[in-house]
Each structure stands twice: as structure tokens, then as C-alpha cells.
Amino acid sequence: MKQVYFTAGPAEMYPTFEHHLRTAVENQLGSISHRSQKFRDIYKFTVEQLHTLMDIPDTHAILFTGSASEVWERILLNCVEHESFHLVNGSFSKKFYEYALSLRKYAHKQEKPFGEGFDYAEIEVPEYAEVICVTHNETSSGVQMREPDIHKLKRSNSKKIIAVDIVSSAPYPELDFGVIDTAFFSVQKSFGLPAGLGVWIANEKCLAKSERLQKYEDATIGAHNSLPALWKNFKTYETPATPNVIGIYLLGKIAEDLNAIGAETVRKQTEEKYKVLNKFVESSSNFSPSVAEERHRSRTVVVANTKKPSAEVIAQVKKANMIVGSGYGPFKESQIRIANFPAVSLEQVETLIGELKKMEY
Structure with missing residues (x-):
């Protein structure tokens, strides 16, 4: 049974997963070129469905990586020159902080015991932190930060970039992407798909920061999947390297099913x-x-x-x-x-x- x-x-796989997977196999999507019009149409369709489902404005690019964990590194390399700030109250928010340390960033943290959450009023953001790293849903401890608190945190720190981990909650949270600069998730949780695809949502403020860092001799934004490279390819619904084509197709179809609901x-x-x-x-x-x-x-x-x-x-x-x-x-x-x-x-x-x-x- x-x-x-x-x-x-x-x-659990989403109920329509098998049907969509069979369609992908029948149409030989695992063999198509990521420079083909067929792939561009798949990418565009998935972006359109996610824009509708999560109310993401056209100001934000929707980019694909191998995992959500990869996005931690991409954000820290592309959006942080010196200092980041992390709200830590579980294993995954702590890993985001530890990634910053391993990339030689000056990482600040405000930490709560495992199982405790943050309210806006108690958060103290360091003056020179460039990015505020927030975990909307801490998968390890079952703690969630309320969306209004996240929005207030950004509005009171408008010059800083806010990055929101929605790995185990998207598309549930009602985030205002007119306020949120960047967010990310992976597909093997709420979207009910096999692992192997990360989704990075980023706005032009993130891109501008990355392009500025790219000009500095003593800074690196990464050699693989840098934000400028991802964004340039996104404009034509392509990717810098060969992506998980079937994963992107399946995400678009599940998002379409959720939009129907x-x-x-x-x-x-x-x-x-x-x-x-x-x-x-x-x-x-x-x-x-x-x-x-x-x-x-x-x-x-x-x-x-x-x-x-x-x-x-x-x-x-x-x-x-x-x-x-x-x-x-x-x-x-x-x-x-x-x-x-x-x-x-x-x-x-x-x-x-x-x-x-x-x-x-």
C-alpha cells in the first residue's frame, strides 16, 4: 500500500506529480537544449505561474539554482561586501550565518534558543550590516516569523537588503515583494516535487549591489551562477549552465495547479x-x-x-x-x-x- x-x-509528492512527470517523459524534455525555444517557453511559463501564485512583481527576477542552500552562498557573495546580519533560532538559520563566516564576511547574529521566535520590536539591526537574513519558517524547530514583522523590519531598514528564507513555507506566506528584496525556496517541500531545484527571487537592488561588487579588485561574486550572469540569461528565459529542465517544467505545472485552486x-x-x-x-x-x-x-x-x-x-x-x-x-x-x-x-x-x-x- x-x-x-x-x-x-x-x-509527499503533489497529487498531480505523476501525471506531469509522464508528460515530461513523453515529450522527451530531459533531452531538449536549454538554448532552445522549447526550454525558453517552459522557463517563461514557470515564471508566469509563480508570479501569479506568489504575487511577485515584474521587478523581480526568478532564477534557478541546484538547491536553496546554494542561494545562501549566492546572496552572501553577490549582496554583501563586508557585513551581514542574521536572525538565528534553529539549525538552518544558523547555517546561513555559518556560511557567511566561511565566506569571510563579518557576520552579526541575534540568537534565540531553539524553538523561540522573533518579534519585530525586539530586533536590533547593526548599523553597518548590508543584508538582513531572515528565516520565515525554521524547518528544524517549527518556528515561523510573521509576515507583518518581516515587512516592518525592512521598512525600518529601507537602505538595507532583506533576504527571506521561505524554503519550507512557500507558497504559504503572503509576502509583499514590493518590500522584500530577495527570497528563496526549494521544490522538495511545499511544492511536492523531487529535490534538485532551488528558486531564487531577487530584485534590481540586489543586482545593482552585485554589479558594483563585481568591479572591485578585492571582491568576488563567484565564478558560477553569479547574479549578473543569471539575470542576463533570465532576460531571454535561459540559464548560464544546463539546468534541471524537467524540474523547472514540473514546478510550473504544480504552480499552475495551485493557481487553479x-x-x-x-x-x-x-x-x-x-x-x-x-x-x-x-x-x-x-x-x-x-x-x-x-x-x-x-x-x-x-x-x-x-x-x-x-x-x-x-x-x-x-x-x-x-x-x-x-x-x-x-x-x-x-x-x-x-x-x-x-x-x-x-x-x-x-x-x-x-x-x-x-x-x-
């Missing part, structure tokens, strides 16, 4: 499933919310503390052909993570909760 994946990425409906469905999961975790005798403040709890990755070892919980639900994730890093044995992505239905979430309830007796 087919298993249902509630893992935080790779995750409507972004607002996708958000409402996500909220509905979250409320059911959250209510169960709050009232359970075996589980408890790992994030104390409800306003900071992720709507797309629900993390729960477990009284029993997480391995026992995972093994129990696996008997019912459902896969949930363990906690991240040091919390592997004491937490579970349940992905609440569009590929998973309310009925499947309720079935999972039914299995988890059996452990309470």
Missing part, C-alpha cells in the same frame, strides 16, 4: 489543517507543542515534543503507512515533525491524528 509522507522534505484557498486549507494538528498536540497526553508561543508556531511544519522516544512514534504510524519525521539534530529522539504541505489533505491529517491518538491508551 502506498505510504503518505508527512516529512518536512523530501515530502487559488493562493488564498491554499492558505486557508493550510490554516485549517494546522488548527486540527495544533489542537491535537495541545490537548494530547503524549505530545506537547515544542514552540511555546502560539503566534510563533509554524503553519507548515508542526513540531511536537514526545513523551515516548520519537522512534516509537514513527514506527507506530508507519504500520498505518504514514511517515512522520523525527526531531532535528539534538532533538531527534524527543520530537517529531509533521509537514503540513499542500500535497497532504485534511482527511490524511485526520487519519494521522487518529493513529497518534491510539498511542494514548
